[in-house]
Each structure stands twice: as C-alpha cells, then as structure tokens.
Amino acid sequence: MEDPLTSEEVLEMVEMAKKHKEEEEVTDEPQTVGKELTIPKLREFMQHVNSATQSALQHDPDMECNMQVVQALNQAASPYSQLLDQLIMAQQ
Template sequence: MVEMAKKHEEAKDKPQTARKELTIPKLRKFMQHVTSATQSALQYDPDIERSMQVVEALNRAASTYSQLLDQMDMAQQQKKITPLFRPLSPLGETAPTS
C-alpha cells in the first residue's frame, strides 16, 4: 500500500507530458513513410523476391493505420442532405408504375 501511495505521489509530481493524439495529418505522414520505405526496398534491393516480402510485411503491418485513416477520412466528410428528399411531382399527376 505504501509503495502504491509513493508511486501515486511521484506521478503527481512529474510534469505533465503532451497527450498523444492520432490525427489525420499524422496518419497521412506515417503512411507516406511506409510508402517511401516500400519504394526504397523495391528500388535498392537487387533480390526482387526479398524486397517483395519486405513490401508485403510493411503493408500488412501498416494496414491497421491505413484502415483507420480511411475511417477517419469518411467520418470527416460532410454528408449531403439531398438523399433525404425525393422530387415533387406536379399536382394531379401520379408517378408511372412499372
């Protein structure tokens, strides 16, 4: 108990560090680094099989961030209101039936 109290006091005394936040610009920059690394592997490694293994491994490892970036991009896009409405037909006319 005493040790836990000491650790809690030490944590309070330490200066607060900046809170990490994963933003769209940071994710884009990360994905640019992944792309750069994969291009470098393909460009500089004479063994194409080995470089393709590295490219696949990097893409697999970064896929979680890639999916997150796609989700964040989609969530940020403003939705249009027009799909909620249908066109008005002139009075007295009925819509053709098929």
C-alpha cells in the same frame, strides 16, 4: 551483523513502502497526454511506410526479398491505413 531494527525504523520503512506503492499506482495510468491519431499524423505515417517500401523496391536487387519486406510493411501498417480511411470518411 547489524543490530535489529527498532519499531520506529520498521514503521518508517512501512510508510516509505506505502508512499512508493501510491506513487507507482499513479504512474501506472496510461500516458496519453498529447497523443492523438489525427488525419495529418496518419497521412505522414503512411508516407513513411510508402517511402520505406519504395526504397526496398528500388535498392534491393533480390526481388523475392524486397517483395516480402513490402508485404510485411503494408500488412503492419494496415490498421493505420484503415483508420485513416475511416477518419476521412467520417470527416466528409
């Protein structure tokens, strides 16, 4: 069994815990540096979605399965598609 902690050791541990907590609070802020949804980035994303749907349609012989995949991909990408449309309209 170890010896009990001295008051200096306890104070040191408390200080370390405080510093650790402060560091965590700083890193808990959202990391948005360099992230922005622009028209070109949204177009590129939608091209990837379209490519995936076309691939499913071309290569999967199970029509029911590939239609489910296409529908799911389109539904999942819908918020980005709508945002792209809004950004294009605002730009005009």
